[in-house]
Amino acid sequence: MRKLLFISVLVPLVLAAGWFYFHQRTLPAYGPLYRENAYISNGRSNTVSVIDLRSFRPVRTLQVGTEPTGVAANPKRNEVYVVNSGSSNVSVIDAEQNKVVATIGVYGRPYFIDVSPDGRRAYVANSGSDNVSVLDLDRRTVAATLSVGGSPGMARVSPDGSTVVVTNRADNSVSIIDTARLAVRSAINICIHPEDIAILPDSSKAFVSCSGSGQVASIALKNETQTDKLLALLDVGESPVSLALKPDGGELAAFNFDAGSMSIIETTGNEVSGSYLIGAQPTRGVVSLDNSRLYISNFGSNNIAVYDIDLGKVIAYLPVGAHPDALALSQSQNYLLVLDSGSGDLAVIQKRQPKKKFEPSEYSLLTIIPVGMQPNQIVVKSFLTTKLTDGQ
Numbered sequence: 001m002r003k004l005l006f007i008s009v010l011v012p013l014v015l016a017a018g019w020f021y022f023h024q025r026t027l028p029a030y031g032p033l034y035r036e037n038a039y040i041s042n043g044r045s046n047t048v049s050v051i052d053l054r055s056f057r058p059v060r061t062l063q064v065g066t067e068p069t070g071v072a073a074n075p076k077r078n079e080v081y082v083v084n085s086g087s088s089n090v091s092v093i094d095a096e097q098n099k100v101v102a103t104i105g106v107y108g109r110p111y112f113i114d115v116s117p118d119g120r121r122a123y124v125a126n127s128g129s130d131n132v133s134v135l136d137l138d139r140r141t142v143a144a145t146l147s148v149g150g151s152p153g154m155a156r157v158s159p160d161g162s163t164v165v166v167t168n169r170a171d172n173s174v175s176i177i178d179t180a181r182l183a184v185r186s187a188i189n190i191c192i193h194p195e196d197i198a199i200l201p202d203s204s205k206a207f208v209s210c211s212g213s214g215q216v217a218s219i220a221l222k223n224e225t226q227t228d229k230l231l232a233l234l235d236v237g238e239s240p241v242s243l244a245l246k247p248d249g250g251e252l253a254a255f256n257f258d259a260g261s262m263s264i265i266e267t268t269g270n271e272v273s274g275s276y277l278i279g280a281q282p283t284r285g286v287v288s289l290d291n292s293r294l295y296i297s298n299f300g301s302n303n304i305a306v307y308d309i310d311l312g313k314v315i316a317y318l319p320v321g322a323h324p325d326a327l328a329l330s331q332s333q334n335y336l337l338v339l340d341s342g343s344g345d346l347a348v349i350q351k352r353q354p355k356k357k358f359e360p361s362e363y364s365l366l367t368i369i370p371v372g373m374q375p376n377q378i379v380v381k382s383f384l385t386t387k388l389t390d391g392q
Contacts, residue, residue, distance in 0.1 A: 031384075034382070035095070036052075036053040036054055036382035037095065037381055037382075038328065038379070039080045039082070039378065039379050039381065040346065040378045041068035041070070041071050041083075041375065041377050042344075042374060042375050043068060043375070045373045045374075046064060047063055048064050048071070048091075048093065049346075049371040050062065053337075056348055056367050059098065062091075065089050065091055067086030067087070068085070069110075069112070070082070070376075070377055072113045072379060073379045074137065075115065078094065078095040078096050079137070080093040080095055080381055081113050082113075083106075084110075085110055085111055088105065088107060088126070089103050089106060090104045095383065096383075104135055104142065106133040106142065108126055108127070108128025110124045110125065110127070110133070111153060114156050114164075115137070115157070116157050116161045117159060117160070118161060120136070120138055121143065121179070123177075124155065125166055127169070130147060130151065130168075131145050132152060132164070132177065134182060143182070148184060149168025149171045149173045149174075150171040151168065153167050153168075153194075154167050154196065154197055156198075156199060158206075160203040163178065163203065163221050164177035165206045167196075167208055169193050169194060172189060172193065172194065173187055173188060173190060173194070174190055174194060174217075176228050185222070186222070188229065190208060190217040190219070190230055191208075191210035191215040192210050192213035193213070194209070194217070195211050195240075195241060196242040197243070200245070200249045201248070202249065204220070205218060205219060205220060205231070205267065207252055209240040209241065211240055214235060214236055214240065215234060216234045216252075218267075218270045231270055234265060234272050236254045236256055236265075236275065237259030237275055238257075238259040240255060240263070241255060241257045242283065244287055244294060250266070250291075251266060251273075251309070252265040255283060255284065255285055256275070256282065257281050257282060257283060257299075259275075260277055260281065260300075261276060262275065262296060263275040264276075276313075278307070278314065279296065279298030280298055281298060282299070283324070284296070284325060284327050285327065286327040286336075292309055292310060293307065295307075295336055297338060298324065299323050299325060300323075302323065302324065303318055303320060304320055304324060305317055306363065316361070316362070316363055318349055321338075321345050321368060322341075323340060324339065325376075326338075326339040327339070328378045328380050331380065335348055335366070337380070339378050340368075344370060344371055344372060344375060345368050345370050346371050346375070346378075347365060348366040348368070349363055349364070349366065350365075351363055352364075
């Protein structure tokens with residue numbers, strides 16, 4: 001009996017050790033100065049979870065403001081910014097130390113933040129006060145406050161840094177800001193309840209999803225040969241809540257929450273090339289840097305759809321936690337990070353070259369990491385630190 005008991009205890013331990021050893025082996029060999037973290041805003045915990053993506057372990061839980069929502073990383077310096085909707089301010093996180101080093105007050109009910117390509121400014125749409133706060137990130141102050149339309153939900157900076165597009169949900173319009181003059185240069189009526197924004201890599205067009213009318217608006221952005229103007233209203237599915245643009249800018253996916261579908265838009269011709277059933281309540285999507293794979297979170301069916309862009313079809317459904325929402329890819333593109341808003345955790349899915357005997361699938365669930373309550377948004381920040389002793 002004692003021998004059987006010993007074996008019954010030993011076998012699970014051996015299996016667990018083997019699983020741990022296998023997955024540890026799959027992680028890349030990082031240099032001692034390399035850092036790569038995921039920052040996750042936890043709306044009901046008033047915290048930000050910091051996850052080390054070299055080891056997939058939590059390293060910090062940072063207290064921020066009330067109801068944190070949007071998160072953005074600075075492309076030029078080792079800082080991360082968190083919008084606190086309940087306390088109407090922005091927390092500045094030093095990514096080397098992983099601590100909050102400043103708080104910048106804005107206006108009522110901000111939700112998202114976007115950072116300019118040069119890393120010197122950030123733009124926050126304040127939905128409760130109908131304006132946009134322009135942040136000077138060098139001085140950590142508000143440089144300007146610009147009045148826009150009703151209930152602005154998002155302010156997105158163009159890749160060339162010259163333009164900010166703002167969606168005004170209450171009056172079905174967009175405001176377009178000239179960043180050189182820090183002034184609103186255009187206001188364009190589009191479709192009902194505009195939400196998400198995608199801007200082409202050459203900054204020539206913006207696309208806006210309108211969840212209230214089942215449409216995506218195509219908007220020309222001012223340059224030497226054209227003015228800001230509405231080009232087309234494209235009919236997609238019911239309640240398009242978000243957009244995902246291929247890195248090459250050629251195609252755009254709109255996720256139709258209430259239709260359970262995805263619509264593909266050809267950006268050059270402003271045409272919908274097709275719509276496909278994708279899962280229950282698709283919410284967000286992210287495209288791999290090589291333009292080959294699109295990952296979609298199905299909020300209602302608790303899984304991730306993997307869409308092969310070249311083949312034009314879903315090749316896998318990956319189960320995750322409850323109500324998957326925001327997504328991000330690691331710097332290597334080998335790990336998909338999935339925020340499960342219902343279960344309060346981060347699912348990490350590994351992509352690898354399968355070995356026929358032991359790994360028949362290209363994808364596997366590597367781990368699930370508990371975070372805070374109602375995680376909202378995630379951003380990945382990678383860099384080389386100047387010191388070996390830091391906040392990790």
